[in-house]
Amino acid sequence: MALKDKLHDLKVKYSGTKMSPVFNAFHTFLYAPNEVTHSGGHIKGADDLKRTMNTVIMALVPCLIFGMFNAGYQHHVATGEITTFTEGFFRTEFWTWDNLVVGLWKVLPLVIVSYVVGLAVEMFFAAKNGHEVEEGYLVTGMLVPLIVPIDIPLWMLAVAVIFGVVLGKEVFGGTGMNILNPALLIRAFLFFAYPTWMSGDKVWVHGAVERTKEIAAGANVDAISGETILGGLAQGKDLGYSVMDMFYGFIPGSVGETSTLLILLGAAFLIFSKIGSWRIMLSALLGAIVMGLIFNFVVDQEWISQGSKFYTLMSTEFWQHLIIGGFAFGAVYMATDPVSASQTNKGKWIYGFLIGFISILIRVFNPAYPEGVMLAILLMNVFAPTIDHYVVQGNVKKRMKRLKAKTV
Numbered sequence: 001m002a003l004k005d006k007l008h009d010l011k012v013k014y015s016g017t018k019m020s021p022v023f024n025a026f027h028t029f030l031y032a033p034n035e036v037t038h039s040g041g042h043i044k045g046a047d048d049l050k051r052t053m054n055t056v057i058m059a060l061v062p063c064l065i066f067g068m069f070n071a072g073y074q075h076h077v078a079t080g081e082i083t084t085f086t087e088g089f090f091r092t093e094f095w096t097w098d099n100l101v102v103g104l105w106k107v108l109p110l111v112i113v114s115y116v117v118g119l120a121v122e123m124f125f126a127a128k129n130g131h132e133v134e135e136g137y138l139v140t141g142m143l144v145p146l147i148v149p150i151d152i153p154l155w156m157l158a159v160a161v162i163f164g165v166v167l168g169k170e171v172f173g174g175t176g177m178n179i180l181n182p183a184l185l186i187r188a189f190l191f192f193a194y195p196t197w198m199s200g201d202k203v204w205v206h207g208a209v210e211r212t213k214e215i216a217a218g219a220n221v222d223a224i225s226g227e228t229i230l231g232g233l234a235q236g237k238d239l240g241y242s243v244m245d246m247f248y249g250f251i252p253g254s255v256g257e258t259s260t261l262l263i264l265l266g267a268a269f270l271i272f273s274k275i276g277s278w279r280i281m282l283s284a285l286l287g288a289i290v291m292g293l294i295f296n297f298v299v300d301q302e303w304i305s306q307g308s309k310f311y312t313l314m315s316t317e318f319w320q321h322l323i324i325g326g327f328a329f330g331a332v333y334m335a336t337d338p339v340s341a342s343q344t345n346k347g348k349w350i351y352g353f354l355i356g357f358i359s360i361l362i363r364v365f366n367p368a369y370p371e372g373v374m375l376a377i378l379l380m381n382v383f384a385p386t387i388d389h390y391v392v393q394g395n396v397k398k399r400m401k402r403l404k405a406k407t408v
Contacts, residue, residue: 049134050138059333060266062265064145069103078207119133119137122137140182143183149254150203165182199368204227230325239320248261279348291357291359292321295313299314334377335380344388358380359376361376362375
């Protein structure tokens with residue numbers, strides 16, 4: 001018997017029970033729903049929630065694959081196994097089987113834990129509350145492993161996923177009801193609960209933490225640096241990488257956030273498929289540029305001395321902020337979350353601009369955690385309904401004025 005028929009039989013067998021949402025979830029995830037409307041007018045569209053989520057996942061897959069190769073590449077560079085460096089995106093020392101093996105070994109467990117734990121929580125609440133399992137976690141489950149360090153312990157990730165799904169979604173009523181982006185809430189939980197595994201100069205390259213422990217135990221081996229560019233800038237160091245390396249993504253960082261090139265391709269795909277909001281992406285870019293120009297102006301006017309701990313990040317060229325850290329990934333995949341973002345067109349411009357503006361502001365003034373896009377998006381998630389409220393009220397007032405002028 002085919003899998004589809006087996007799932008259908010299980011759906012029928014457990015219909016009306018607590019287990020019904022579980023089998024329905026597997027059936028609708030793997031196959032097109034076989035249910036039809038029985039009364040009333042309706043519109044049939046090809047872009048249901050499942051296909052919308054699948055489109056976002058397809059836009060994320062290149063970042064995931066690149067992140068696997070980069071995990072191995074950064075590890076082998078740090079251990080000295082890669083010593084030659086060629087130019088270009090298709091450099092031979094990067095796209096190797098050895099790099100991919102390390103990436104698969106480290107990244108796939110993150111993906112599995114994210115989906116298994118997250119979907120288990122979703123199914124538990126669906127069975128408990130008697131509603132269907134929704135597809136909202138499909139994207140969250142893919143985002144989570146892409147925004148964490150490569151060596152983060154799996155049990156920490158599991159705890160964070162439970163926290164994010166329960167307090168980020170279920171307490172608000174599930175998919176479509178949450179006010180905060182669940183994936184960012186998971187990352188925020190990890191940052192505040194386990195800060196040593198989310199920042200510093202050891203967690204971003206596989207093996208750096210273990211090598212540090214070996215050295216502490218007396219081993220006579222060289223230390224491995226796992227420092228990100230932002231971490232180095234926060235300590236007054238130079239960028240250390242070429243512009244093209246930063247743009248292509250051959251740098252340490254969270255699993256899927258390093259390649260601006262692939263993120264831009266994902267953005268184009270989301271805009272073309274009308275899934276992602278180009279207004280939010282563009283306004284976030286403008287906000288970051290404005291904030292970066294302000295900091296560069298302050299440095300040019302010598303209003304800040306070179307001895308200041310903020311000098312290096314403030315003097316970083318405004319456009320370089322766009323290709324380092326997780327800014328591009330956050331602006332494209334996280335800020336555009338259709339549930340937690342602003343809904344009105346004017347609101348999207350304001351919402352996105354403030355995300356970009358505040359991201360660079362936090363990046364410069366918070367050396368302990370120079371990656372500010374996560375906190376900026378979470379902050380604006382809270383204010384998104386307020387922004388929409390004032391935009392709508394502004395439109396109402398304009399229409400009232402026009403109506404009053406016509407009647408006079």
